[in-house]
Amino acid sequence: MQYATRNTQYSARAPTSMDIESFISPHLRQMQPYTPIVPFEVLSKQLGRDPSEIVKLDANENLYGPSPRALEAIARCGALHIYPDPDQTALREAIADYINLPAAHILCGAGADEIIDIVGRAFVQPGDAILDLPPTFGMYRFESDIVNARYVAVPRRPDFSLDLDAIREAVLNSNAKGHTLKLLFIANPNNPDGSLVSDDDLRRLLELPALIALDEAYIDFSDHPGHAGWVRDYDNLVVLRTFSKLAGLAGLRVGYGVFSPRIIQHLWKIKQPYTPSVAASVAAIAALSDRDYLRDTVRRIVAERERLRASLQELGWLRVYPSQTNFLLCRIDTAQAPGALRASGAPPGKQLKLALQQYGILVRYFDKDGLRDCVRVSVGRPEHTDALMAALHEMAGW
Ligand SMILES: Cc1ncc(COP(=O)(O)O)c(C=O)c1O
Structure with a gap:
């Protein structure tokens, strides 16, 4: 038995002759579904990694957690x-x-x-x-x-x-x-x-x-x-x-x-x-x-954002946009980027996202005009920055 979810379609025939789908509002029948992030558990299975080994920098969550x-x-x-x-x-x-x-x-x-x-x-x-x-x-x-x-x-x-x-x-x-x-x-x-x-x-x-x-x-x-x-x-x-x-x-x-x-x-x-x-x-x-916890978390995230920015910028092939948030948008300078990121002909942002995924590091790629050579990286804890930077440095030698 196949069930419909947000991103799958149920293909079995309805048991009656009524075309119940035609009752759905016409504008909704044509509408594209929202694409949310892939659930953590599903990704961890797909990547063959324990959730604890995944560095999740793809949805701008606050990785310092609640008070x-x-x-x-x-x-x-x-x-x-x-x-x-x-x-x-x-x-x-x-x-x-x-x-x-x-x-x-x-x-x-x-x-x-x-x-x-x-x-x-x-x-x-x-x-x-x-x-x-x-x-x-x-x-x-x-x-x-x-x-x-x-x-x-x-x-x-x-x-x-x-x-x-x-x-x-x-x-x-x-x-x-x-x-x-x-x-x-x-x-x-x-x-x-x-x-x-x-x-x-x-x-x-x-x-x-x-x-x-x-x-x-x-x-x-x-x-x-x-x-x-x-x-x-x-x-x-x-x-x-x-x-x-x-x-x-x-x-x-x-x-x-x-x-x-x-x-x-x-x-x-x-x-x-x-x-x-x-x-x-x-x-x-x-x-x-x-309030002390909130203030301290903001202070740590902003400090980590600036450390992450400096490290990404130092690579020489990422342009990091100024950001007042807990994430950084990076544009890939394809001419300077590691050869492995130019190999398949796919958009550079997608190649970088997939390459990082092999290290268990998730970043966000947007398949949209003006953003195909970009990835967005959430600011995590210092150990997340270190893991990301180690992967990016290793990639240069691929
Ligand atoms: C600009 C913006 N507004 C709202 C939200 C969603 O906020 P909430 O989790 O409260 O629904 C997001 C989530 O990423 C966002 O980027």
């Missing part, structure tokens, strides 16, 4: 047979204290991903447009497909900066093109390169007649305090945050959005009532109570 207080809180939380508080009172108060804004501005979900989905469903009707600024986080395109929006892309410049004039033009002329452009996603800092939008540029964008969802998943690793406080001045700004990166809780799925009161009242109406889970909420609250 011990978060782990203790999960172990202690007893009431797992009771639904979570749908008002998220304790969690929202803990976040309010952390970001220094009233809890009335905050709504939490199962990761920033759920907030992206709530915003998409609340603002966009089929045929409205969503503006995306690729290359960037793939979830925005995915959300656009789910809500059957018209997907409008204004590509970033080669250095990943925003083309403000083109964005302005896309928003202001959208009605003339027969659709209403409602929502603009900006990852700040951006994934996959790690660059920040300047405050001046953001102010200019906020003057446009569109909602800006500013995704600050990585803001804690940057030298900017973030824009959560700006929602008091801009009704059309939404700031997204997550516990996955800063607090090392990606597996528990907790994120939040910061909104103006005029927006948030409507979002509560469409949010599933019981996310995040009880375990996720108590862990997130405990993580926020351990």
